[in-house]
Amino acid sequence: MSPVVRAEILTPNAASIERAARALRQGQVVGMPTETVYGLAGHAFDPVALTRIFETKERPTFDPLIVHVAPPENGAAATISWLQQLDLVDGTQLTAHARGLAEKLMTHFWPGPLTLVLPKRAGVPDLATSGLGTVAIRMPRHPIAQALIRAAGFPLAAPSANRFGRISPTSAQDVAHELGDRIDLILDGGPCEVGLESTVLALSDVALTQLRPGGIARQELEAAIGAPVELPASASAALAPGIAAPGMIESHYAPAKPLATLPRRIAELTPAEATALGLAPQEAVGLLALSGNADQLARRFSELTGARVGDIKVLSPSGDLGEIARALFASLRSLDSGSATRLFAEPCPVDSGLGHAIADRLKRASAKRMHA
Numbered sequence: 469m470s471p472v473v474r475a476e477i478l479t480p481n482a483a484s485i486e487r488a489a490r491a492l493r494q495g496q497v498v499g500m501p502t503e504t505v506y507g508l509a510g511h512a513f514d515p516v517a518l519t520r521i522f523e524t525k526e527r528p529t530f531d532p533l534i535v536h537v538a539p540p541e542n543g544a545a546a547t548i549s550w551l552q553q554l555d556l557v558d559g560t561q562l563t564a565h566a567r568g569l570a571e572k573l574m575t576h577f578w579p580g581p582l583t584l585v586l587p588k589r590a591g592v593p594d595l596a597t598s599g600l601g602t603v604a605i606r607m608p609r610h611p612i613a614q615a616l617i618r619a620a621g622f623p624l625a626a627p628s629a630n631r632f633g634r635i636s637p638t639s640a641q642d643v644a645h646e647l648g649d650r651i652d653l654i655l656d657g658g659p660c661e662v663g664l665e666s667t668v669l670a671l672s673d674v675a676l677t678q679l680r681p682g683g684i685a686r687q688e689l690e691a692a693i694g695a696p697v698e699l700p701a702s703a704s705a706a707l708a709p710g711i712a713a714p715g716m717i718e719s720h721y722a723p724a725k726p727l728a729t730l731p732r733r734i735a736e737l738t739p740a741e742a743t744a745l746g747l748a749p750q751e752a753v754g755l756l757a758l759s760g761n762a763d764q765l766a767r768r769f770s771e772l773t774g775a776r777v778g779d780i781k782v783l784s785p786s787g788d789l790g791e792i793a794r795a796l797f798a799s800l801r802s803l804d805s806g807s808a809t810r811l812f813a814e815p816c817p818v819d820s821g822l823g824h825a826i827a828d829r830l831k832r833a834s835a836k837r838m839h840a
């Protein structure tokens with residue numbers, strides 16, 4: 469049974485943005501479009517609003533939030549001292565080297581899908597950072613997100629606007645589906661241009677560590693700064709276990725239906741691998757394919773497994789990674805609401821560009837559930 473949707477989806481204009489900003493000033497939470505995924509936004513310095521974010525999402529408070537800022541009004545570049553003036557970052561805890569790297573990254577990738585984890589000022593509520601000494605900051609590129617932050621007059625904490633552990637929303641309708649029974653306002657900024665969450669990067673004097681792969685590929689970061697970016701596995705010793713990369717909880721982005729990643733692309737699946745999937749004759753399955761022709765892929769899968777392909781989504785006919793990322797969550801969501809009893813996804817190669825982030829989301833979506 470669907471819960472009662474009370475949220476209003478607002479077309480963005482000066483009046484609706486001001487209405488949402490007013491709600492934020494009163495400590496309410498609001499659905500906000502960004503170029504990555506929709507966020508559930510609240511006043512980053514107001515513990516009441518932060519509590520509402522966690523409660524609305526049913527998110528455990530050990531998983532810290534990303535604080536969103538708008539570009540400086542005067543058109544100047546974002547700097548550490550500017551973030552310090554906003555009362556977010558404690559620049560004194562950064563070495564000159566780390567500060568230089570952070571500013572280079574901000575100049576290159578802000579506004580855009582890069583989140584930087586930086587030493588926090590004491591005034592940033594512990595709720596926003598789960599008690600860590602650092603705060604995650606991002607400057608979204610979406611004009612409506614920027615307009616909302618400016619109208620509110622303060623930075624906005626915003627996790628993805630989904631119930632905890634579920635598929636992130638990439639449209640205003642998705643937000644209504646996830647949280648429409650518990651929030652009042654959703655600004656409709658259209659479908660998300662990137663479709664995957666931001667890349668989260670931790671900065672220290674000795675290393676840059678990618679805590680979450682996302683909308684900006686590691687190779688792009690490395691090219692911009694001319695230094696290697698480490699992966700959490702190799703750097704995990706430096707991070708507090710369990711909390712330094714809390715977004716990396718195993719089961720995340722999960723559909724309600726069981727999803728498994730295939731050992732190989734459908735075109736290359738061997739009969740033995742197909743048999744090992746253990747499908748009953750005519751069992752209704754849904755397929756998530758990266759590229760190719762939907763009819764051909766569905767036919768091959770049926771012939772190999774004996775199952776019936778009730779639904780298939782081809783993320784990008786030509787295999788373009790940007791297009792695959794953009795379509796991923798919406799396609800998963802659509803398969804999840806269809807008639808299939810089990811879902812299968814093609815594996816995505818991790819070695820280039822957005823491939824790493826796409827493979828990461830697929831892996832988490834098919835991981836064993838933490839809870840039913």
Ligand code: TXA
Pocket residue numbers: 502504505506507508531532533534581583585597600602603604606608626627628629664665666667668679680711712713714715716
């Ligand atoms: O694209 C995005 O980043 C979206 C949109 C709405 O901006 N937001 C988003 O937020 O994905 P969320 O809450 O779903 O993910 C935030 C993740 C945490 O799970 C954690 O991995 C990381 O950011 N994070 C936040 N604060 C951190 C900190 N102080 N240290 C390390 N990681 C942190």
Ligand code: MG
Pocket residue numbers: 627628636
């Ligand atoms: Mg999320």
